[in-house]
Amino acid sequence: MTAIFGPFRALSFSVLYPQLRRMTEAGLIDASVADASRRSRIVYEITAKGKKRFETLAETVSPDTWEDEGFEIRFAFFGPTSTKNRVRILEGRHRRLKEKAEILRGELEKSPVGIDKYLEEWRRHSLESAQREIDWLEDMIKTERK
Numbered sequence: 001m002t003a004i005f006g007p008f009r010a011l012s013f014s015v016l017y018p019q020l021r022r023m024t025e026a027g028l029i030d031a032s033v034a035d036a037s038r039r040s041r042i043v044y045e046i047t048a049k050g051k052k053r054f055e056t057l058a059e060t061v062s063p064d065t066w067e068d069e070g071f072e073i074r075f076a077f078f079g080p081t082s083t084k085n086r087v088r089i090l091e092g093r094h095r096r097l098k099e100k101a102e103i104l105r106g107e108l109e110k111s112p113v114g115i116d117k118y119l120e121e122w123r124r125h126s127l128e129s130a131q132r133e134i135d136w137l138e139d140m141i142k143t144e145r146k
Contacts, residue, residue: 020044028053054080061085066092087144094137101130 023029028050034043046054058081064070071093078086104127111120 023050058082059085061088061092063092065089066096083144087141090137090141090144094134094141097130097134097137101127101134104130 020029020031024031024044026049027047029044029046031042031044033040054077058077065074066089071089074081074089081089104123108120108123108127111123
């Protein structure tokens with residue numbers, strides 16, 4: 001998880017293990033105990049039913065797939081997603097960020113003189129970040145359409 005999302009996206013055990021239990025009970029994954037030295041560990045493996053569910057999820061596109069959290073997760077698993085749906089997700093994310101950039105631009109333009117300089121810098125930073133991602137998305141969309 002750290003390799004995909006970075007060190008600031010911690011996944012707590014209180015979220016992880018109940019979800020793994022639900023997935024096991026639903027037949028989406030199998031759990032087995034592997035005895036590696038002194039401490040045994042549980043190894044999870046996706047089942048055929050789990051693969052089918054994953055494929056269904058990879059092909060589902062909805063507005064949450066281009067919001068911040070949804071997009072990051074979907075992008076981490078873009079490989080098994082069809083080209084058509086990758087383009088739809090990228091275009092949705094692109095639209096969402098264009099809206100966000102417009103809001104930020106408007107806030108910066110109408111900021112009163114003497115506004116908190118840190119708030120203004122944060123808005124400017126957010127706008128620059130959004131614009132960089134917009135540019136990147138435009139390149140990704142062009143590549144996917146080829």
